[in-house]
Amino acid sequence: MKAVRIHEHGGPEVLRYEEVPLPEPGRGEARIQVEAAGVNFTDIYNRIGLYKLTLPCTLGSEAAGTVDAVGPEVTEVKPGDRVAYAMHLGAYAEYVVVPAWRLVPLPPAIDGRTAAAVILQGMTVHYLTHSTYPLKPGETVLVHAAAGGVGRLLVQVAKRLGARVIGTVSSEEKARLAREAGADEVILYTKEDFEEAVKRATGGRGVDVVYDSVGKTTAEKSLNCLRPRGYLVLFGNASGAAPPIDPLTLMAKGSLYLTRPTLTHYAGNRAELLQRARVVFDWVASEQVKVRIAKTFPLAEAAEAHRALEGRGVAGKILLLP
Numbered sequence: 001m002k003a004v005r006i007h008e009h010g011g012p013e014v015l016r017y018e019e020v021p022l023p024e025p026g027r028g029e030a031r032i033q034v035e036a037a038g039v040n041f042t043d044i045y046n047r048i049g050l051y052k053l054t055l056p057c058t059l060g061s062e063a064a065g066t067v068d069a070v071g072p073e074v075t076e077v078k079p080g081d082r083v084a085y086a087m088h089l090g091a092y093a094e095y096v097v098v099p100a101w102r103l104v105p106l107p108p109a110i111d112g113r114t115a116a117a118v119i120l121q122g123m124t125v126h127y128l129t130h131s132t133y134p135l136k137p138g139e140t141v142l143v144h145a146a147a148g149g150v151g152r153l154l155v156q157v158a159k160r161l162g163a164r165v166i167g168t169v170s171s172e173e174k175a176r177l178a179r180e181a182g183a184d185e186v187i188l189y190t191k192e193d194f195e196e197a198v199k200r201a202t203g204g205r206g207v208d209v210v211y212d213s214v215g216k217t218t219a220e221k222s223l224n225c226l227r228p229r230g231y232l233v234l235f236g237n238a239s240g241a242a243p244p245i246d247p248l249t250l251m252a253k254g255s256l257y258l259t260r261p262t263l264t265h266y267a268g269n270r271a272e273l274l275q276r277a278r279v280v281f282d283w284v285a286s287e288q289v290k291v292r293i294a295k296t297f298p299l300a301e302a303a304e305a306h307r308a309l310e311g312r313g314v315a316g317k318i319l320l321l322p
């Protein structure tokens with residue numbers, strides 16, 4: 001079968017489209033024939049070596065497709081089932097073997113491409129808004145990269161929960177998309193100081209929570225955007241890893257809270273995974289949340305897909321199609 005692997009860390013050019021043996025499912029595992037694989041910023045962190053991997057390695061942490069074979073002691077799925085999963089490496093391939101407990105059966109209303117576009121980012125938005133910092137009506141939230149894959153979903157869900165949403169983006173076109181998703185105010189953080197803009201928009205009070213996936217270029221200023229006892233939820237590193245933050249800084253800036261969550265720990269068992277995925281698929285099926293598939297690439301062009309995501313020119317989800 002064909003797969004996209006890396007043999008060393010580096011730029012998009014290290015992605016190799018190559019022939020590899022068809023993997024066999026072991027105990028508790030299932031093999032999926034991949035219909036679509038989601039491209040996520042996590043894949044870039046894996047490629048550049050920000051997150052540690054054993055090499056060589058097939059990239060990709062999210063896919064949807066059909067169960068093709070199961071190993072011994074699999075009870076969760078059977079061959080022929082339509083499924084999706086997140087947070088297991090190997091999705092940039094024609095077939096992927098995944099622990100069966102991680103597989104979520106697809107409801108009839110959800111097609112494979114939509115599932116591959118939403119399962120990872122949708123469950124992320126669910127845990128960020130319902131578990132890490134449960135948003136309440138009337139609260140004000142700052143969402144960085146508000147037109148991105150996670151960002152657009154986050155804006156939509158925060159609005160549904162009754163929050164006032166301030167978003168940051170890098171271009172006028174992305175500002176339009178963030179507003180279309182429901183953002184009440186949008187700041188072009190490449191042109192304007194977002195800290196000053198947030199202070200202005202909140203009458204100097206600050207926001208209740210900042211969802212910050214940009215990291216290096218935003219984290220310190222994000223702290224300055226919070227009300228006393230506000231929450232900085234730092235959940236990504238799109239611009240690079242955030243600098244270390246001294247606990248005394250949290251005290252000085254208003255007894256603030258800082259957390260650095262990952263989906264791995266918020267969908268760590270089958271019950272929690274199925275519960276989050278069910279809510280996400282319900283949002284999509286009932287059109288409470290709209291998924292924007294911005295671009296698809298053939299699997300062989302994974303390097304182009306990475307260039308598109310890193311280049312900030314794409315707003316929404318990128319898929320790879322084997």
Ligand SMILES: NC(=O)c1ccc[n+]([C@@H]2O[C@H](COP(=O)([O-])OP(=O)(O)OC[C@H]3O[C@@H](n4cnc5c(N)ncnc54)[C@H](OP(=O)(O)O)[C@@H]3O)[C@@H](O)[C@H]2O)c1
Pocket residue numbers: 039040041042120121124145146147148149150151168169170171174213214217235236237238239240261262263264309310311312314316
């Ligand atoms: N912790 C978790 O559980 C979890 C799970 C999923 C995703 N994430 C994180 O969520 C974030 C969004 O992921 P995504 O896959 O949906 O990507 P995305 O938001 O579609 O793309 C990242 C966005 O970050 C912004 N950005 C700011 N500075 C950047 C820079 N120097 N280089 C590139 N982009 C920059 C860009 O938006 P502008 O052009 O508008 O600035 C870009 O579109 C990532 O940080 C990812 O790691 C975390």
